[in-house]
Amino acid sequence: MTSPLFLPVAELPKLLARLLELGYKVIAPTIDQEAIVYSEIQSVEDLPRGWTDEQEPGHYRIKPTSNDRYFDYVVGPHSWKKYLFPPLQLISRAISGEEGWTFETCSDAPEQLAFLGVRACELAAMKIQDRVFLDGAYVDTGYQRRREGSFVIAVNCSVASPNCFCTSMNSGPRCKTGFDLALTELDDGMFVEVGSSRGQDVIEPLSLHAATTQHLNSAENLYARTVSQVSKHLNTDDLRNRLMSNLNDGKWDSVAERCLSCTNCTMVCPTCFCSHVSEVPSLDETVVERQRKWDSCFNLEFTAVHGTPVRNDVRSRYRQWLTHKLATWHDQFGESGCVGCGRCITWCPVGIDLTVEVNAICGGES
Amino acid sequence: MSNKLRLGVFKFASCDGCQLSLLNAEDELLALAEKLEIAHFLEASSIIGAGPFDVSLVEGSISTEADLQRIKDVRRLSKTLITIGACATSGGIQALRNGASYEEFVRAVYPSPEFIHSLETATPISQHVPVDFELRGCPVNTKQLVQILVDHLHGRRIRVPNHSVCRDCKLSGTVCVTVARGLPCLGPVTQAGCGAICPEFTRGCYGCYGPAHQSNPSSLMAWLSGHQHPVEQLVPLLQNFNAAAPAFSNAAKELQEGARR
Numbered sequence: 041m042t043s044p045l046f047l048p049v050a051e052l053p054k055l056l057a058r059l060l061e062l063g064y065k066v067i068a069p070t071i072d073q074e075a076i077v078y079s080e081i082q083s084v085e086d087l088p089r090g091w092t093d094e095q096e097p098g099h100y101r102i103k104p105t106s107n108d109r110y111f112d113y114v115v116g117p118h119s120w121k122k123y124l125f126p127p128l129q130l131i132s133r134a135i136s137g138e139e140g141w142t143f144e145t146c147s148d149a150p151e152q153l154a155f156l157g158v159r160a161c162e163l164a165a166m167k168i169q170d171r172v173f174l175d176g177a178y179v180d181t182g183y184q185r186r187r188e189g190s191f192v193i194a195v196n197c198s199v200a201s202p203n204c205f206c207t208s209m210n211s212g213p214r215c216k217t218g219f220d221l222a223l224t225e226l227d228d229g230m231f232v233e234v235g236s237s238r239g240q241d242v243i244e245p246l247s248l249h250a251a252t253t254q255h256l257n258s259a260e261n262l263y264a265r266t267v268s269q270v271s272k273h274l275n276t277d278d279l280r281n282r283l284m285s286n287l288n289d290g291k292w293d294s295v296a297e298r299c300l301s302c303t304n305c306t307m308v309c310p311t312c313f314c315s316h317v318s319e320v321p322s323l324d325e326t327v328v329e330r331q332r333k334w335d336s337c338f339n340l341e342f343t344a345v346h347g348t349p350v351r352n353d354v355r356s357r358y359r360q361w362l363t364h365k366l367a368t369w370h371d372q373f374g375e376s377g378c379v380g381c382g383r384c385i386t387w388c389p390v391g392i393d394l395t396v397e398v399n400a401i402c403g404g405e406s
Numbered sequence: 407m408s409n410k411l412r413l414g415v416f417k418f419a420s421c422d423g424c425q426l427s428l429l430n431a432e433d434e435l436l437a438l439a440e441k442l443e444i445a446h447f448l449e450a451s452s453i454i455g456a457g458p459f460d461v462s463l464v465e466g467s468i469s470t471e472a473d474l475q476r477i478k479d480v481r482r483l484s485k486t487l488i489t490i491g492a493c494a495t496s497g498g499i500q501a502l503r504n505g506a507s508y509e510e511f512v513r514a515v516y517p518s519p520e521f522i523h524s525l526e527t528a529t530p531i532s533q534h535v536p537v538d539f540e541l542r543g544c545p546v547n548t549k550q551l552v553q554i555l556v557d558h559l560h561g562r563r564i565r566v567p568n569h570s571v572c573r574d575c576k577l578s579g580t581v582c583v584t585v586a587r588g589l590p591c592l593g594p595v596t597q598a599g600c601g602a603i604c605p606e607f608t609r610g611c612y613g614c615y616g617p618a619h620q621s622n623p624s625s626l627m628a629w630l631s632g633h634q635h636p637v638e639q640l641v642p643l644l645q646n647f648n649a650a651a652p653a654f655s656n657a658a659k660e661l662q663e664g665a666r667r
Contacts, residue, residue, distance in 0.1 A: 072581070073580070073581040073586065073608075074581065074586050074587055075581040075586045077579070077581065098584075098585055098629065098633075099585060100582075100585045100586045101586065117581050117582065117585075117586070118579065122579065127576070127577040127578075128577065297622075297625065298622075298625045299622065299625070300570070300594040300595060300621070300622045300625060300626055301570070301618075301619075301620060301621075301622065302570040302572040302573075302593070302594035302595070302618075303569060303570060303572055303573045303576070304572050304576065304582065304594070307572070307573060307576035307577075308576065321556070321560075323434055323437045323438070323552070323556055324437060325560065333577065334573070334576070334577055335573075336569070336573065338569075339567075339569040339573070339619075340568065340569075340619040340620060341567065341568065341569070341619075353620065354620055354622065386585065387582055387585055389572075389582065389584050389585060389591075389593075389594045389626065389629065390594075390625055390626060390628075390629040391629065
């Protein structure tokens with residue numbers, strides 16, 4: 041791979057133009073609904089330049105900064121999951137005709153998406169979902185198609201929020217693998233790392249100069265500063281066994297008293313992958329669509345077996361979520377299901393903090 | 407004799423909005439009418455068909471002595487009885503008088519209270535007769551209403567999702583108005599069905615569909631009242647169309663008692 045390059049800040053539009061010229065639809069952070077969300081952009085003007093976010097448990101606000109950086113915030117309510125694993129998918133259709141029923145598989149029109157601004161924890165989340173959807177005997181072909189079609193431009197975080205704990209989950213803040221290009225925003229431009237031959241093909245025609253030692257030092261300083269800003273920690277030592285040996289701890293009751301079972305944590309989680317499939321008939325019953333929608337282990341119906349819920353209280357559903365995410369995910373997929381992005385903490389309407397609950401249930405300090 | 411299923415639509419104490427939700431099904435009504443004989447539906451037709459009915463939709467709460475008898479008649483004439491809307495399911499906005507002074511309410515609202523002959527409470531249909539299915543909403547969602555009728559026609563079990571409004575906000579990409587703007591919202595404790603309309607228009611949820619499954623409004627209220635939302639704002643939020651739904655009325659009571667302490 042080529043050595044790091046430098047993209048002067050004034051030339052960022054050229055990178056975007058290059059992606060658009062190659063036929064990519066560019067998805068990036070942008071301001072909407074008083075939040076930094078992921079949406080299609082047409083120009084670098086659409087990026088939240090000069091904005092940052094403020095996060096606490098159950099609290100999120102955007103506010104202007106005193107600088108004009110493009111990426112001076114962390115992750116918001118959306119994740120890239122909504123593009124790779126869309127919330128509503130049409131899987132198949134059955135049509136009744138003179139010859140009886142015919143069945144067709146539906147697949148969404150493949151789009152070439154370029155994700156601009158993917159953070160290290162989000163790269164880790166994509167890798168986790170790759171394992172869920174692509175490994176093993178049953179491959180989710182829709183996910184596979186969308187994932188292979190997407191071009192990933194990572195951005196190294198220049199700040200950390202009080203809800204970030206990527207350093208505990210070994211998922212950030214530094215982007216190491218899983219990108220085509222990675223940017224680090226310095227005072228006068230982007231320090232660019234090339235992570236794939238596709239990335240090389242995209243960046244080549246921009247004829248960028250190699251990054252200087254000074255650029256490299258500035259980037260290293262920025263990584264160190266961001267790491268020092270990460271204040272939340274989760275003790276992951278033997279976490280699987282610590283949780284699984286505390287399944288009847290009284291603290292589960294305490295969190296169940298506060299938990300709304302509203303599904304927000306699972307919806308914003310970039311690795312949660314549960315869905316349900318239902319058949320939706322037309323009024324005249326000649327067409328039946330099979331739809332797949334995001335679902336959640338917090339929904340009572342989701343826990344139904346033979347029509348009867350097996351986790352018939354909030355306590356058991358919260359415990360299922362937390363132990364799956366942090367413990368039994370290891371049994372199932374050989375790794376943790378948490379990347380430490382902090383979304384479940386920020387977007388919980390009553391500010392339940394996963395790290396605090398883990399510490400309460402099975403002791404935090406080793 | 408036609409072999410179509412016979413449908414009756416009945417109204418008790420209510421605003422007629424849920425019946426309008428059926429009339430609003432403009433694209434589906436004709437197709438529905440091919441399968442269902444709409445035998446009794448005063449909002450739509452002055453032809454009054456006699457019972458019995460295969461399916462009856464019942465709107466409104468029980469608010470008068472006459473209602474008490476009439477709902478028993480409707481039940482007796484109906485093979486399947488489905489209630490539609492918040493009034494029929496939890497009592498509706500008129501249930502605000504439950505637990506308050508009926509006399510004071512009547513005097514405050516009517517210029518000639520002597521003509522008013524109501525019960526002291528407005529109560530859900532299920533408190534008086536067995537109900538086969540309760541469709542929530544104020545008003546009910548036309549799509550859900552048509553769907554349950556079609557499901558019933560084809561012998562499928564009638565069901566609608568009972569999860570929170572939050573899931574629907576998240577599916578449509580709507581950013582949480584409580585977390586990102588500090589607005590009080592009942593979405594986390596309210597059953598979905600409306601399509602999460604209010605948050606999409608920067609309003610907190612008003613709880614039109616009543617409490618979600620195993621909902622926890624006490625926790626939400628404790629959080630909101632601890633974050634600069636006064637009890638005077640939160641109690642009225644709970645006391646809307648589903649004021650008498652136990653989960654909501656208990657949470658309102660807790661808030662009021664907490665404020666008194």
